[in-house]
Amino acid sequence: MLQYVKKEKLEAVSDISELEKYCREAIEENPQAIEDYKKGEKKALNHIVGKVMQKTRGKATPKEVNEIILRMIEK
Numbered sequence: 001m002l003q004y005v006k007k008e009k010l011e012a013v014s015d016i017s018e019l020e021k022y023c024r025e026a027i028e029e030n031p032q033a034i035e036d037y038k039k040g041e042k043k044a045l046n047h048i049v050g051k052v053m054q055k056t057r058g059k060a061t062p063k064e065v066n067e068i069i070l071r072m073i074e075k
Contacts, residue, residue: 016068019052019060023068026051034073045069 026048027034036044045066052065 019056019065019068020072022052022055022060023048023065023072025055027069027072037073 030048030051033044033047037048048069049062049065052060052069053062
């Protein structure tokens with residue numbers, strides 16, 4: 001089964017540097033959502049998480065993506 005998962009490229013994206021790259025891209029591509037989040041619209045963060053999930057084709061863990069994005073925008 002593990003071979004099938006690897007062959008079909010179904011494993012989750014868990015490499016932090018790769019996830020950070022996707023998060024950085026999503027943040028740069030969606031400045032309005034970041035601005036809205038900083039103004040208090042918490043749902044705007046979900047938009048960015050969704051963009052990262054698209055980039056990873058659903059292979060990232062939303063919770064982990066959420067944590068990375070928050071860490072990046074609160075710096």
